[in-house]
Amino acid sequence: MGRKFYLALTALVLIGASSFAQTGEIRGKVTEKGSKEGIPFASVAALLNGAQVQAAVTDFDGNYTIKPLNPGKYDVKATSVGYQTLQVSGVQVSSDNISFADFDLTKGVQLKEIEIVEYLVPLIDKGSPATKTTMLYEDIQAAPTRDVNSLASQSAGVYQQDDGKEINIRGSRSDATSYYVDGMKVRGGANIAKGGTEQVTIITGGVPAWYGDATGGVVTITTRGPSKDFSGGIELATSELLDGYGHNLVAADISGPIYTKKDSTGRKSGQPVAGFFIAGEYQYDKDPTPSAIPVYKVKDDILKSLEENPLSPSPTGNGFVKRSDFFTYDSLEEVKARQNVASKNIRLNGKMEFLPAKNVTFSVGGSLDHSNDRNYTDIYSLMNYDNNSQTISTNWRAFAKITQRFTADATSTDKSSSAIKSAFYSVQVDYSKGLSTTQNAIHKDNIFDYGYVGKFDIQRATTYDITVDSSNTFILVQNGQIDTAVIFTPGTQNPTTTNYTEQYYELTGPLGIDGYTNSLSAIQAGGGLLNDDNRINLNTYSLFATPGRVVNGYGNVDQTQFRISASGSVDIKKHNIVIGLEYEQRTDRAYTVFPKSIWALMRQLGNQNINGVDSNSAVVTSGTFFGNPALYTNYTNSTYVPSTNVDGEVARGFYENVREKMGLNITDTIQTDAIDPSKYSLDLFSADELIDNGIVSYYGYDYLGKIQSGSSSLDDYYTKKDNNNNYSRDIDAFRPNYIAGYISDKFIFNDLIFNIGVRVDRFDANQKVLKDKYLLFETWTVGEERAAGRLPDDPSNPDYQIPDNIGDDYYIYVDNANSPRKPVGFRNGDTWYDSDGNEITNLDPLTKTGGASGGIQPFLKNPDDAQKSRVSPKIFEDYSPQVNVMPRVAFSFPISDEAYFAAHYDILTQRPQALGLIRFNPVSYSNLARGQSGTVSNPDLKPEKTTDYEITFSQKLSKSSALSISAFYKELRDMIQIINVQFAHPISYQTYGNIDFGTVKGLSFGYDLRRTSNIRMNVSYTLQFADGTGSDPNTSAGILAQQGQTNLREAKPLEFDQRHTFVTSFDFHYSEGKNYNGPILWGKQIFSNAGANLVFRAGSGTPYTRKSNITPEADFTTSANSRSVISGSLNGSRLPWQFKIDAKIDKGFAIKYGRKNDGESRRVIGGSVYLQVNNVLNSLNVNTVYRATGNPDDDGYLTSPGAQAAIANQTSPQAYIDLYQIAQNNPSNYNLPRRIHLGLQLNF
Incomplete structure (x- = not known):
């Protein structure tokens, strides 16, 4: 044994x-x-x-x-x-x-x-070193919410701004929380059918060694399993006629045995060896996240009229304006629910368990979360909500798990078997996939329909250079063509948008206004719309979009995750040893098309290869010119210059491909706006034509939107060409991998219970990174120069030698990158030196040399690469895998039978979570090489780290109540924040670095009252001080950059630092039968199995930064709102306190039916009716304020002296004021309103 x-x-x-x-x-x-x-x-x-x-x-x-x-x-x-x-x-x-x-x-x-x-659940939990809250099935069912995060927010130390929002655990960022469902790490949301949820556990401190990749906390969800007998349930709920937000729910679950063993007589033993559980729900919400304030929309009859006739003559007499420019409050109405933001959700989860042999359990299961949402866009909300974009998402995950237990022979005298009391191992394989498509609900993937207005057929006339010869004959030589008229044929794809141009023609035609329809530019200038104009030109005072504006984007996201995890536990004497390993491989792909300028691009590319006329095709004819003899010289052919790739090699692009598809000669002029959009496709373009003009963005797909088979290398991006001799620009999927291992030992020494473990994580981003963030082209190092002596002698200083303190791996900077004559400085990492080897912070000696990027001039190996903006794969290297060792130490001891003390020390790490911040994108570096500055990802980001300390004291106050007090301290390090890379070559840019830090200090108090008579109550209070240099990775991108502070290095209150948080869960229920203690009327226990669960929340306001200057923040097109002047200190002001009560009132009942022949008891269907009310008092809590005024409904602009002249110059000053007031009182600035759901549950 x-x-x-x-x-x-x-x-x-x-x-x-x-x-x-x-x-x-x-x-x-x-x-x-x-x-x-x-x-x-x-x-x-x-x-x-x-x-x-x-x-x-x-x-x-x-x-x-x-x-x-x-x-x-x-x-x-x-x-x-x-x-x-x-x-x-x-x-x-x-x-x-x-x-x-x-x-x-x-x-x-x-x-x-x-x-x-x-069983009585102990008031003091001595069985776990973690600081956690566990919500059981009964708690989950009683809670007035279906959202996992809202359940988690009832735990001490958890901040949530409002229902359904993300959570921050003990001052950590929201993405620092990891979610698990049945042991599967969750990507894409942990939405599980409520009826299928067995437990939810929220770990806020003392994270065990078997959990990793989280620096804030862990939320685990366990789904329900099979049962011995068949059982099930149905739930129906609605808010129709109750709150106006259109909530409807249908849910069901069923469980039972699949196969039951038989005994020796052949009868079923009652012990199933296989069973199942399935739960599902369908939820529809007319407005899933309404606002506590009413919202405005244009009245239906006025909106219909506007869509049909959107234009009116301009008051200035020059062109036309939109009729919506004259809308005031009289044209609008208030409604409760936002328009066209419906959400449809299907959630399924299931599990099957098998007992193939004694002490062996095999489980398979999974979950599905499918949603079809119309996305709210604030600028669309007034009159363009019909064009809200659509997102269809499907996230599914499946697992298979086998567990084998080894049971010691209790009768054995073998010392080894008596020392080892029990052991088991488990192996789990799981696979997750997330698919998401965001699109216009009508156009979907018909990219050329997004901006289509109609057919524009341009009529042209030939123009001539005119001279007169000695015989008074006019000599007319063709020199070009001029637009004389544009024939417009309305399209059917975007009828509302088409009406703008159609009405434009109607208004200008009868008036005979000369020139208004002579050319595309004239139509555009006068107020008509061309193809592609249904975005930026469709707005009213830059406050709201007018009808017809279409979302700019069609995109797909495809994310997969494969995990293998294995663990085992063995009890050896007084030691419980746990050991485990985990491997995870992710593959992320995405493809997005931005069609807003694709028609403009086709106009640009359509005829750009025509380079004048072919002089050999001249045809001279005789005629007259105003009655005088004339000779006309016309050209029948044009000169064609072939398209080329970036290397100057002949290739085929849109110019050639569109002519081939339309059956035109290579020198024929083409009218791209006169071709039906169904004739176009993205394969008419080369990859560079689309990428360089911002039309497509992708990885793991090709540039046409097809999923790549296999993988591609960075060399493929820079060297691989297609059949048209264009670079195919293959960009591989993001394929990071993660490996972890841990060991933990729980043992007792005297009265002390120790849990000591260590976890080792290895994260490999599995991609290329820049060798040096300052250099986009290969640069000589000091060691290479010392070895080869490539720099010529400086005539002004012939005895110059590179200083001895300059290391061989330092980079050299020269006076001229193209023709270097002498070194002017050196650099090692972020440390700079002048030519004499002195460390410097003022880079004038290096930058006052002329040229780009502030004049910085590295000693380039291939100056020609910089001149041609050509990036070489040699500037990149492989990501260095990051290995982190994380000790986890916890101990506890009973002070007495009624008191308990515990403490822990943890180190936690988490790999970068935001895909857009770490994924390698070669397009970004090509743009930088061309001198196009911007913000790029940093593929070399490292994991973030947290050190966590906590002490906890628990005291039993009575047989049914206990008090707990926790003091915690956390150090946050290597957090991700945007940084400026100044003096990079060829241009400075922004990226992200592991530079943020912070500290969190706090106290948590908890009071637990178990069911006493009719009452059960949990009360928690958290006092917290969360300070840091950044609340999210982009904190420094706004105000700080405007103030010239590139990287904030002083800790300030974080945006989610809620100083005081109170949460009380109060449950009052009557029992039934002999335990009933409520009123009795007519001999009936009228309140049997009836009661209410209430959750009271109160929290102090979170920080924000005041500013002293007034800007028009409701204007969505201006850049003025980014020019902020800080008033006071960063995050030195606070929002108002928040208060909210949620309640669920229910009444249970039983339906008895049937009677067996033997007179046994009747069958029973249990049920309940409930009324769930969120935000019972309809409290108006403020989530966001304008930083200049501190108000949620006024940014101060309309009453500011500087705005009066601009207001007076608007088309209709009163309409502008009314619309501005509506726009600035953004519904998103407030919390969710009161919502009322009436439901029925039946269990059988």
Whole structure:
């Protein structure tokens, strides 16, 4: 037996991670009643939903351990020969926790009846080193929310601005929280059907070693499992006629056995060896996130009239203006729900479990979350909501898990087997996939329809150079063509947009206004719309979009994750050792088309290769000119210059491809706006034509939007060409991988309980990074120059030598990159030196040399690359995998039977979470090489780190209440923040670096009142000070950059620093039968199984930065709102306090039906009716204010002296004022309003 256990332990080491997570265990002791002596060899079984899951045999002292167990409510039964069987019902097992159940068996004749006692959850949890809150199935069902984050926000130390929003755990950023569902790490949201959720655990401190890749906290969700008997439930809910926000829900679940063993007589034993559970729900919301204030929209009849006739003559007499420029409050109406923002969601989850052999469990399961949403856009909300974009997302995940347990022979005298009490291992494989498409709901992937207005057929006349010869004959030589008229044929793809141009023609035609339709530019200048003009030209005072504006973008996202995790546990004497390994591979792809300028690009490219006329095609004819003899010289052919790639080699581009498709000669002129959009496709363009003009962005797809097969290298991007001799610009998918391993030992020393572990994470971004962030072209180092002497002698200083203190790996900067004569300085990392080797911070000696990027001139290996803006793959290198070692130390000890002290020290790391900040994008470096500055990702980002300290004291106050106090301190390091890379060559730019830091200090107080009479209550208060140099990766991009402070290095309150947070969960329920203590009318227990669950929240305001200058922040096109002058200190002001009450009132009932022939009891369907009210008092809480005024509804612009002249010059000053007031009172500045849901649940 001992040999078997050592083999098992060896296997654990070899396979050894998070498959251990989200399981718990039950421990206890079986004793004889009276003597309290342990009963050896007693059988202890754990039953879940009536089915036996696992069993154990007590040791010589009567101790037993049953693990691993999925979270849930178990009945634990102890049996021994000569003793009365005893069952403890309702033992709660939660993730990563030990539950204790002891048995006192009565000695005597063994009876058939089983003595049953109810399990009482201990007031003080001594079974876990973590600081956590676990919400059980009953708590989840009673809570007035379906959102996981809103459930988590009831825990101490968790900040959430409003229902459904992201959470911040103890001062950490929102992306520092990791989510797990049944051991699967979640990407894309952890939305699970509420009826299928068994437990939700929120870990805010003392994160066990088997959890990693999180620096804030961990949220684990465990789904429900199979049952011994068939059961199910149905839920219906609606808010129709109650709140105006159109909530409707249908949910159902079912579980039961798949196969049940038979006993020796051939009858079913009642012990299933395979079972299943399935839950699902469909949810529709007319407005899923309404505002506490009413919203405005244009009245329906006025909007219809506007869509049909959008223009009116300009008051200035020059062209036309939009009729919406005259809309005042009289044209508008208030409504409760935002328009065309409906959300449809389908959520499914299921699980099957099999017991193929004794002590072996095999589980498979998964979940699906599908949503179809219309996206709210504030500038569309008044009169263009029909064009709200659509996002269709599907996230699914599946897993397979096998667990094998090794049970020691309690009767064995083998020392090895007695030392090793129990062992198990688990291996889990899971796969997740997230798919998302964002589009115009009508046009979808018909890219050329997005901006299409109609067909524009340009009529042209030939123009001539005119001279007169000696015989008075006019000589007319063709010199070009001029537009004389544009024939417009309305399109059907965007009828509202088409009406602008159609009405423009109607208004100008009868008036005979000369020149208004002579050319495309004239139409555009007069107020008509061309193809592609249905975005920037469709707005009213830059406050709201007018009807017809279409979202600019069609995009797909494809994310996959494959994980293998294995873990094992073994109890050796008094040590519980856990070991595990984890491997994860992600593959992320995305493709986006920005069609807003594709028609303009076709106009640009359509005829650009025509370079004048072919003089050999001249045809001279005789005629007259105003009655005088004349000779006309016309040219029948044009001169064609072939398209080329970036290397100057002949290639085929849009110019050639569109003519081939339309059957035109290569020298024919083409009218791109006169061709039906169905004739166009993206493959008419080369990759560079689309990339360089910002039309497409992609990785893991080709430039046409097809998923790449296999992988591609960086060399492919710079060298691979297609059949048209154009660079195909293949960009590989983002493929990071993550490996982790851990070991943990929990043991008892005297009265101290220790849990000591270490976790090692290895993160590899698996991509290329810049060798040096300052250099886009290969540059000589000092060592290379010393070896080869490439620099010529400086005539003004012939004896110059590079100083000895300048290292060989330093880079050289010269007086002229193209023709270097002498070094002017050196650089090592971020440290700069002058030519004499002196460290400098003033770079004048290096920059006052002329040229780009402030004059900085590195000693380039190939100056021709810089002149041609040609990036070489040689400037990149592989990402260096990051290995982090994270000790986890926790200890606790009982001060007495009623008091408990615990403390922990953790180091946590997390890989960069924002894909856009770390993914390598070669297009960015090509743009920088061309001198186009901007913000680019940093593929060389490192993991963020947190050091966490906490001490906790718990005190039992009574038999049903306890108090806990926690003090915590966290250091946040290497957080990601935007940085300026000044003096980079050829141009300075912005990227991201691991430069932010912060500290979080806090106290949490918790009061837990277990069910006492009718009341159960949990109260928490958190006092927190969260300071740091950045609240998110872009904190420094706005105000700080305007103030000239490129990198903030002083810690200030973070934007989610809620200083005071109060949360109270109060539950009042009546029981039934003999336990009922409520009023009785007409002999009926009218409130039996009735009650209410209320959640009270109060929190102090979060910080923001005041500014002293007034800017028109409601204007969505101006850049003025970025020019801020800080008033006071950064984040030195606070929003108002927030208050909110949520409630769920329910009344249970039973429906009895049928009667068996033998007279047994009737069948029962249990049910309940509930009324869920969120924000009961309809409290108006402010989420955002304007920084100049501190108000949510006034930015100060309309009353500022500097705005009066601009207001007076508007088309209609009163309309501008009214619309501006509406725009600045943004509904998003406020919290969610009162929402009322009426529901019915039936369980059978």
